[in-house]
Amino acid sequence: MVFDYFALSEAIAEVLRARQAGRAFAPERLAVPVPGGVLLAMPAADEAVAIVKNITVHPGNREHPVIQGEVLVVAAATGEKLAVLDAKELTARRTAAVSLLAARRLAPRPAGPLCVIGAGAQAKTHIEAFRQGLGVRDIRLVSRSRPRAEALAAALAGQGIAVRVLDEAAEAVADASLIVTVTTSPEPVFPDAVPADVFVAAVGSFTPHAAEVPASLVSRAALFVDDMASARVEAGDFLRAGVDWATVTALEDVPDAAPKQPSGPVVFKTVGHALFDLAAAKLACR
Incomplete structure (x- = not known):
């Protein structure tokens, strides 16, 4: 199946509109230095879904990916876990x-x-x-x-x-x-x-x-x-x-x-x- 980048670009445009309307929120990301790189923690939420993405970025990696981590997705109203997604793939596609x-x-x-x-x-x-x-x-x-x-x-x-x-x-x-x-x-x-x-x-x-x-x-x-x-x-x-x-x-x-x-x-x-x-x-x- 071909991934639909156009649909994702439209979804990003929608979340930007939601932020302007006060319906989507995300604080600045937390960066923690680690040997050879950085650990980043990034939460965000709207009325329906909340996420936390935790990734490490090691620019010098050769035997391992530069970016590694996961995205936890939960229902905003209940906290029920909906999915755990690969952060490397999600980051590459959404960027x-x-x-x-x-x-x-x-x-x-x-x-x-x-x-x-x-x-x-x-x-x-x-x-x-x-x-x-x-x-x-x-x-x-x-x-x-x-x-x-x-x-x-x-x-x-x-x-x-x-x-x-x-x-x-x-x-x-x-x-x-x-x-x-x-x-x-x-x-x-x-x-x-x-x-x-x-x-x-x-x-x-x-x-x-x-x-x-x-x-x-x-x-x-x-x-x-x-x-x-x-x-x-x-x-x-x-x-x-x-x-x-x-x-x-x-x-x-x-x-x-x-x-x-x-x-x-x-x-x-x-x-x-x-x-x-x-x-x-x-x-x-x-």
Whole structure:
């Protein structure tokens, strides 16, 4: 069965509307340092369902997944356990759906070409989501590990998704209208030599000291985030560029219908939020 990323992006849009209406709630996530990584705890709830996602993130993992954990789903009214979901898979899919929602609303040229930098789980789900939700056909993949990129391209080919593996990010982004960065790199992973109407989803970094996107591109782009409070603390791509937060717009403040397309580059920074996990958990429990 093909996973429906479009439906999940709509579910995320709905939970953002619910938060604006005071019907969905989530505090800032709790982060606890552990050797080599961090433990994150993220609760969220609406009138129907409550969740707690507990995950560990170990960027240096090679023999084990970088992200591991689970999502407990309960009925909000009674506390009855409804499900325990794999946090790695849920996180990968809902993050791609958030990026898809942002691209649907904000990308000047949503049909591609698409360049994805990174070759892990998030690269796979973002390619699937953008192929399904936007219909992109020209897809390029860049990774510091070419064998890993080629393995991902082969797996996607089995789903009927053609991907070209390139060695140089500069070549891959030169005419791309969509760029997605899904790495653990603390430094920019592509040069600021991109089309004037590019849409960038910066996904991989979630600490104030890491930035996948060049500061010069951030400084001249229209800026958007998945969650304003979290981004102010964790969005290194914006913090290192010294952005004026008054110029940054939260995704929930972009209209659902016929939003005004920004002129020039668009950078959407996503650091994650428990409300997105709530949307994915509710969809999974249907």
